[in-house]
Amino acid sequence: MNSEHRIIIAGGGTAGWMTAALTAHRFKHFPVSITLVESSQIATIGVGEGSTPSLKQFFTELGISDETWMPECSATYKVGIQFCDWSPASGVPQYRHPFISQLDTFSQRPFEVNCQTRRLGLDVTTLPDKFLFNGYLAKAQCLPVTPPNFPFRMEYGYHFDSARLGQFLKKHAQSLGVQHVDAKIAGVDTHPDGSLSSLIDTNSNHYNGDLFIDCTGFRSLLLQQTLNVPFTSFADNLFNNxxxxxxxxxxxxxxxxxxxxxxxxxxxxxxxxxxxxxxxxxxxxxxxxxxxxxxxxxxxxxxxxxxxxxxxxMQVGQVEQHWVKNCVALGLSQGFIEPLEATALHLVYQSARLLCEQYQKSGFNAQQSGTYNQQVSTQFDNVRDYIVAHYKLNTRNDTAYWQHNRNNGKLSDSLMQILDTWYRGEDLAAHLTKKAHLTHFNSISWHCLLAGYGTFPALATQQPGQGDLFKEHQLQQFFEGCLLNFKA
Ligand SMILES: Cc1cc2nc3c(=O)[nH]c(=O)nc-3n(C[C@H](O)[C@H](O)[C@H](O)COP(=O)(O)OP(=O)(O)OC[C@H]3O[C@@H](n4cnc5c(N)ncnc54)[C@H](O)[C@@H]3O)c2cc1C
CATH class of the missing domain: 3.30.9.100 (D-Amino Acid Oxidase; Chain A, domain 2)
Structure with missing residues (x-):
């Protein structure tokens, strides 16, 4: 084993440069060298313009302010997603799935309880935007930047030009010491045990490494093509390709x-x-x-x-194992769950963070893959459940596509349990806490989706006219007061 640990990253799309910047930052005090090999002759995918709040965490971790990177990447703030025409038959033409902010700790429980009350047939407020502060910002088109003296931290993601984001991250990673090589990878050498020893370019140059990170996009040159790791398609319940x-x-x-x-x-x-x-x-x-x-x-x-x-x-699915021998795939080479909810870079950051933790914890031993594989696969599966629910719950009747999605019974056990809990009128928040879902989509997100789609029974004939926690807690007045602190 060399005293210096050599990390070779194959591919310079957003995934490659995010990984390069993060590993260089995390390992700056360790004897680790990082080389990124990519070919300017092979284009990056060139799409992917939206993020979750994970990207904010990523830049915060790197110590890069919004003012530094956003203007260079034509970026704007994103407080959530507005969904239009997904569930017309429920009478809710559009709803929002806002990112959750600290302020929403006041309204989370009233929202969840109101959803449960509505499932009993009682007419109470359930539209997600009314309970979550980013919904108010979205409607008023205000920026989610926390004003001075405002005591709550805001959460937000971004929209950005993906090519320029890649260029920005490249510059940053190089400033942290990452070596960049522009070369087309033509082959891969392996050790007798099957682990990777070097990448070989078209001029027969060898790039030797201890850990290889495959960021070659849908090609997955190292993990899928060289190590023959199978790809599990999600096409049975995510039809878009x-x-x-x-x-x-x-x-x-x-x-x-x-x-x-x-x-x-x-x-x-x-x-x-x-x-x-x-x-x-x-x-x-x-x-x-x-x-x-x-x-x-x-x-x-x-x-x-x-x-x-x-x-x-698009290839929608994930690899059976994300880390095999001394090779880890990140980005499109590890999998993709279609762009609804814009989770791809979120999964890259979560995977890359976990990789750094596991690699460092095991004394830079590239073979420690067990915990990593289990956790990353679970994150993919949980994101998949949330995306599949958007199709399963639709109430459109215009085409066979929407009807087949709605009637599709190929759902994971975990998604069936979530829907079952909801339809039985049980406490979904408690169910999700019990399952300790390792996911970006928590109880509030699930309530946004199910309530936003109007997934409720018909209203009861007898209405007591009380028990609406939205009104009782005066949440509208509270949030509108908070909104006065924010600018368009
Ligand atoms: C329609 C669509 C919409 C999307 N929307 C979003 C979104 O809103 N939000 C989001 O987070 N994500 C989104 N994504 C996903 C996002 O585009 C990717 O996750 C992201 O761009 C990272 O891609 P990548 O770096 O893994 O692969 P790529 O961008 O494909 O990069 C692959 C790299 O590998 C290199 N390479 C390949 N073969 C070789 C070789 N033989 N030798 C040398 N180099 C090689 C290429 O030169 C390139 O640098 C979307 C994807 C699609 C398809």
Whole structure:
């Protein structure tokens, strides 16, 4: 074993440079060298413009302020997602899934209790935006920046230009000592035990390492192609496998949320950046041809045939093991759960953090993979459950796509238990706490989704006209008072 631990990162998309910056930061006091090998001849995926609050944690950990990175990446603030037309039959045309802030500790329990009361048929307030402060910011298009003297910490994510984010992170990682090599990887050498020993480029240069991180995107050159780790597809309950993208003019004033609108065979995103609006349509080609999807997308955006639309394929699923021998996959090479809720970079950061912890804890032994694999797979599975629920609970009747999604019985046990708890009128918050869900989507998120879709029984004929904690706790007045501290 060398005294210096050599980490080789293959691939320089957002996942590669995030990982390079994080490992360089975390291991700065250790004898660790980091080299990132990528080919400028092989394009990055070039999409991925929205984040969860994880990206804020990532930049905070690196000590990089919003003022430093946001202008360089055309970034804007994101306080949540607005969902339109996913559940028209419930009478709720749109709802919001706001990110949870410290302020929401006052309203979490009233929200959960009201949802339970409504499940008994009583007419109480359940619209998520009314209970969560970021919902008020979204409506008023106010920035989530915590004002001086405001005693609560705000949570938010961002919208950003992914290519520029990659460039920013590259510069930062290089300033921390990461070596960058522009070369096409043509082969991989292995040790007799099957672990990786070096990457070989097209000029026969060898890049020797102790730990190899595969960030080569959907190709997964090291983990899937070299070590033959199988990929588990999620296609049985996540049907979308295609996407198309088109940028349009920026809007003014700038919204502080992503909009996700259900269309005939998938959904479209609208992401406001400083310099453009990012648009995309995610759909399933088993239900809609590319031509038909493109026409629908153009109509939805109101753009002519001259506008150049870019088409992409997506592999939705995850690898059976994320860390095998001395190779770990991060980013699209480890898996992808379609862009609804924008969780890809969240999973990259969570995986990379855990990798650093495990690698360091085991004395920089690249073979310590057990805990890591179990925890990362669970995070993927839990995100998957939350995304699948968006399709399962839809109440659209316009196409076979939506009907098949609604009637699809291929659900995980954990998702069935969550839905069962809800439909039986039991305490979902208690159920989720008991299951200790290792996930970004906590009880509030699940209540937003289920209440936002109007997943409730018909109202009872007898209504006592009381018991609405939203009114009793005067939450509207409380949040509107707080809102006065924030600027558009
Ligand atoms: C339609 C769509 C929408 C998305 N929206 C979001 C979103 O809103 N939010 C979010 O968080 N994520 C989103 N994602 C996911 C996001 O795009 C990716 O997670 C993110 O860009 C990271 O990609 P990556 O770095 O893993 O792969 P890539 O960007 O594909 O990078 C792969 C890298 O590997 C290199 N490479 C490959 N082969 C070789 C070789 N032989 N030699 C040398 N180098 C090589 C390439 O040069 C490149 O640098 C979306 C994805 C899709 C498909």
């Amino acid at each position: 295609k996407a198309m993208v088109l940028a349009t003019e920026p809007t003014s004033p700038l919204p502080v949320e992503t909009k996700a609108t259900a269309l005939s065979n998938g959904w479209a995103w609208q992401i406001p950046l400083q310099t453009r609006t990012g648009n995309g349509y995610v759909y399933s080609d088993a239900y809609q041809s590319q031509d038909s999807a493109e026409q629908e997308f153009r109509r939805y955006l109101g753009v002519s045939d001259a506008a150049q639309i870019e088409h992409l394929s």
